[in-house]
Amino acid sequence: MAFRTGCDAIWCRAFSLSLEGEALDWFDSLPDGSIENFKGLSNMFKNQFAACRAQEATIVDLMNLKQGKEEPLKAFMDRFQRTVRRVKGLSTELALQHVMPGLHPRPFKDSICRNPPRSMEELRQRTVDEIRVEDMKQRYRKELQEAKAEKQESRRDNQGSRPGGGKAREGPRNPRFPQYTQLNAPRAQILQESLSAQVMQVPQQRPTP
Known part of the structure; x- marks a missing residue:
């Protein structure tokens, strides 16, 4: 682009339109009111990128x-x-x-x-x-990880709120007495005689739920 003008504002505007990439990022980062004229802008640009010439990559x-x-x-x-x-x-x-x-x-x-x-x-x-x-x-x-964590937390809360949910399972019960008198007759005969003498009551069968 070639034009003739003595207005610094136009020169500064035209200069900014020719920039791209890193140079354009530098221009956009300049504080408001930091550019007084085109000569000052040129000096600022040279000072900023003069050191980059020695850092050219291959x-x-x-x-x-x-x-x-x-x-x-x-x-x-x-x-x-x-x-x-x-x-x-x-x-x-x-x-x-x-x-x-x-x-x-x-x-x-x-x-x-x-x-x-x-x-x-x-x-x-x-x-x-x-x-x-x-x-x-x-x-x-x-989102999946957060949903999974919330589900596990909700499951732990529900288990803790159930009756006996936090209790450990009881193991096998130990005998009540250290030793018992041995039977001298079959168990079926003893049970029949107990029922006949009304010592024991026949358990009633509960209806199936």
Whole structure:
């Protein structure tokens, strides 16, 4: 874009429209009223990014970029994008070739392998969609764990509120007396004589519930 104007406000506005990525993030973070004129903005920009020139990355840095086992996809892709911007003269095709090897084996890596992105914008959009899916799965797992914990807690409360629910099961009973007189007749005969003498009553049969 080429134009002629002596208005610093227009120059500052045009300058901000030419920024992207890390430079645009820096511009958006400037406090209100900190820009007095275009010359001051230029000096602020040079001071901010002058040190970055000595920190340019190489293609080797991009090749060594690997996603950690527990590293979220968003964190890795942010590191990938920053490294890509630091590699001088890196083409989009070469940058896209190093995305898949750096990803940890997960469904998103399989998707990239089956259908490689054709542009950085397509990669960005697919990354955003995958991050959204990961967030939904994480929330779903958290809800399941909370529901399971509530169910177990409710079950413990119900068991504690039942009569005898917290008591241990009684073991076999011990004999009441240390020894008993041995019988000198069969048990059936003794029982029959007790019933005839009305010493014992015949138990009545209860109706089946």
